[in-house]
Amino acid sequence: MTYDPASIEPRWQSFWEENATFRTDTTAGTPGGPDKPTYYVLDMFPYPSGSGLHVGHVEGYAASDIVARYKRMKGFEVLHPMGWDAFGLPAEQFAISQNVHPRESTTKNLDNFRSQLKAIGFSFDWEREVGTFDPDFYKWTQWIFLKLLEHDLAYQSEALVNWCPALGTVLANDEVIDGKSERGGHPVERKPMKQWMLRITKYADRLLDGLDEVDFPEPIKAMQRDRIGRSEGADATFAIKGHDAALEVFTTRPDTMFGATFCVLAPEHDLVTEITTDECRAAVDAYRAEAAAKSEIARTGNDAGKSGVFTGAFAINPATGAEVPIWVADYVLMGYGTGAIMCVPGHDERDWMFATKFDLPIVEVVAGGDVTEAAYVGNGPHVNSSGANGLDLNGLDKEEAITKMSEWLEAEGLGRRIVRFRLRDWIFARQRYWGEPIPVVIDEDGEVHPLPFDELPLDLPDTADYTPSETGESPLSRMKDWVATTVPGQPDKPARREADTMPGSAGSSWYFFRFLDPRNSDALCDPEKAKAWLPVDLYVGGAEHAVGHMMYSRFWTKFLYDIGVSPVEEPFKRLVNQGMILGEDNRKMGKRYGNSVDPIDVIKEYGADTLRMFEMFLGPIEQEKPWNQSGLDGVRRFLNRAWRLYCDDDGALHASINDEPMSDDVARLVHQTIAKVAEDTEGLRFNTAISQMMIFVNEMSKKDDRPREALEAFCLVLSPYAPHFAEEIWSKLGHKESIAYAPFPEADESKLVEDSIEVPIQVNGKVRARLQVAADIDESTIKELALSDETVKGWVEGKEMKVFKYIPGRLVTIAVKG
């Protein structure tokens, strides 16, 4: 019988399951536990969608599985768990579309996912499976929320939020794309609503600094830095003519204040109503109404030209003492800085466009450009920058002027240096059913009371009436019996439960703690285990989670660190994003192009080992690459040939397999393969590891020699990549134990040396001849040989030799002139 994955693979999957082969002992590394090095390799757990696993999942999971299996063979106690990101909008939308309860559809979907994952032979410790929708799990999500509340990091706020009427909920900023909801593409509008918020902004600095410690891909770090958006500048106070109230602006260029010829307020700014003059009121009110109706995207989009309206009021520029007009314009955002800016049209592009459109004065205060043509944002000596107050910036460069101006503002009590962040607080409530209930009650005076910890979990009540409303009223609020309660500890004091639920990203922000100790009912995780296992050594997942999920997880981990629950501030030591697998047509796989591939179909036709190796062989793990259906045949051919190295046509081991010592040639091939695969697996270069295995099989197939030592070593080397195949062969070779914990072979350097090598001879940079020489030949010997070579002579003779060099083991280079 030839290689037949359909009969081999299910058998070994059952074997692993029955023997709990991949059960992890997380007491390893803790006091009293086994003294083994630990390795935590984690996949981004999936949202179990209705359509099942796709090839992108398989790519990431195959990569992490290879590492997990390799590390086990290298003697590590490996934690490689799997779970379900099952709460949240997508799961609920799917349920509604199928007209079933989300609990029912979610359970069904994840059963399907689990069986699909098992069919691919991933070495997960299934006894540690967790789901974010499980009360035993979300008890601790709620616990963390209460801790955040206790530390004033959770609060309610009347905030402008992204409201999506079609979904009936608010959305986080990263759930809104181009003014439409990420799920479903429904329109999203801005609307003030009272919301639970988490104060992630308090961690902005630490989230930024932490990036220097972790091994993440550079683009991901860049994206996170960009989201945090740190900028240094100054707040400055402008008096308002005829009013007691003053205007506070934020600027990164206080040095240009002498050129500030007007100010602009965001339409929502508190002062607008107060300072607007009667003549201007009608226009201002109309403008504000219009701005309110626009989504943030329409306001901040790339619209040519800027809109705005004059308030009739004037501010006093503290540097010049001049009266400058105050305008309202929607290019100034209430959510950033102070919602008010001083405008320096000479040196800011947006201000320049605005000034040009509305015919406001432009003053040059930094030399180097032509401010009548465009804003000059570069550096240069300051000009027109001295005032009656004795302040003089003229001649200073940008940095000097910023320092001097900032010091002056501080001395005069007119401002202060400040660091601001673009990052905004995390909107932590959804007006939806399928999420963790927020464990607080609100009394009749509107005061919030947290539930005591011992009342957790606060179960998500069952109801058939789970659909969202378009008004913003949460489905849970319709459950009058559930909502009506009393203040904890005060049975006489009526209260109502919070009816909003947490967003989908709540559970995923800490789930990697729970895998360490999934059934602990006293703590979210045993601190000894956390200490032994965190941070996660390798985290593999898609780049779509580069910012949202990664930042939320990092934030929560830092918080858990602060309250003594986490031993580390950064949860993930190393992050790898698998590149997207495109369709064969080089376009994104999906319904739109009908170019999707179902991994389960591939397994039926080719087997799981072929699928795994094929996806790893496509190209570098982090790179985007197209699917190539016939490439599957190539990998299957490889496994077939590998099989025939061991077995004859009726499936029995070859009689020619012997215990003779390996020839030097075979030994070199074996050790080269061990070294290359080990090195490439550590570096996650799976594609080149596989090509070395192909070289091994190609070479060995040509030989009649079948030394057991070589074949066993290759089986071990192959096993992280094609585990079912390797288990089958391993047992045929007479081993009773699973190959999963057999030691990975060590490459023997001494076996790699060759006696005789071929050395190319380069003349003026071009290879002209090749010599077969002893590997340890010295320069003078090879020089003699090279110069007596007939071909080389033809290129060298009669010319002046400028250079002769022997790069040992690589090449000879000769440079001649004339």
Added chain:
RNA sequence: GGGGGUGUGGCGGAAUUGGUAGACGCAUCGGACUUAAAAUCCGAAGGCUUCGGCCGUCCGGGUUCGAGUCCCGGCACCCCUACCA
């Protein structure tokens, strides 16, 4: 506008510190086996060539005995982000 990335055969991709460009695989072509096909096995293959060689890693320069790799200047494509003061 800002940030990040990528350019190598027909295709996916290989190439320590600068050191034989095109490993490995796909597709292609030829041959063997077969009544035939599939499967399998063996072999060819960057382009041009007057068969001496010459040209070839997006383009143009530079450094070097030697550049896919380093430096300078362009071009193209992709991704992210976007009025953040």
